[in-house]
Amino acid sequence: MVSLREIDEIEITILCDNMVSPAARGVLGEHGFSALIRHGREGVLFDTGQTGVPLLNNMGALGLGMVEDVVLSHGHYDHSGGLPKLLGSGCAPSRVVTHSDAFLPRFKKVRGNLASIGMPFDPKILNAAGVSIIGSGAPQQVKGWLITTGEIGRHSFERPETEFFIGRGDGLEKDDFRDDMGVVAAVEGKGLVVVTGCAHSGVINTIKHAREITGINEVFAVIGGFHLNDAGNEKLEMTAVAMKEIGVRRVMPCHCTGLAAICHMRDRLGDAVRPACTGMRIVL
Secondary structure (H helix, E strand, O other): OOOOOOEOOOEEEEEEOOOEOOOOOOOOOOOOOEEEEEEOOEEEEEOOOOOOHHHHHHHHHOOOOOOOEEEOOOOOHHHHOOHHHHHOOOOOOOEEEEOHHHHOOEEEEEOOEEEEOOOOOOOHHHHHOOOEEEEOOOOOEEEOOEEEOOOOOOOOOOOOOOOEEEEEOOEEEEOOOOOOOOEEEEEOOOEEEEEEOOOOOOHHHHHHHHHHHHOOOOEEEEEEEOOOOOOOHHHHHHHHHHHHHHOOOEEEEEOOOOHHHHHHHHHHHHHHEOOOOEOOEEEO
């Protein structure tokens, strides 16, 4: 069982994204995602980007220190690939929290060929570095104020894309993204703050699942990749309508959301939509 203690404030710093804030100095971007989520003196790194180069550079440029825990949203290279550099930097976390499926081989069909898009390292390096791996499909307690969603139920119109595959046993299967998860906090007087990696399970599914496991209906903010870069107009409209019906007050898309989707949501939801990018510090 997990519990979620309400907090007075949460700080989220985007350490890796496809775009860089024009106001940030000395930071680097790349295709990938990473965010440092902090409350008081406690910090949790959610995803590590693709290479670790922007991650370590930006932690230094923004004056951010060590983290105790890393949460990996799923097993793709652009969310996990920075972990080896983090281990070798002297900033190794004590725990990596994820789903056991995250370590399985992953592929995407690109122009008719399968391209490997899984974790670009052997997970044994974590054990060698003394890092504990907590892999579970259930919601996990990361801090008293932060939990993972665990496996996300499919509540809405959103379905996993068909071009992704996962290796199980001796064969390949269509990837059902059981390992895809976000993290959730609750801010006093405001509601839930949900941070997603890619939201392959669907950003609306993720939000609804977060409400279900916490028993809190109010959703103050959703931040991260929404995986709408290839979505058609019908799905974009349904997503915007669902966001409005749920009553999300801050929608902060980045990474794999896509500019067309961001513009569509901005048109439908107005100032509630505030795109996020590398170097941005968000205090809620």
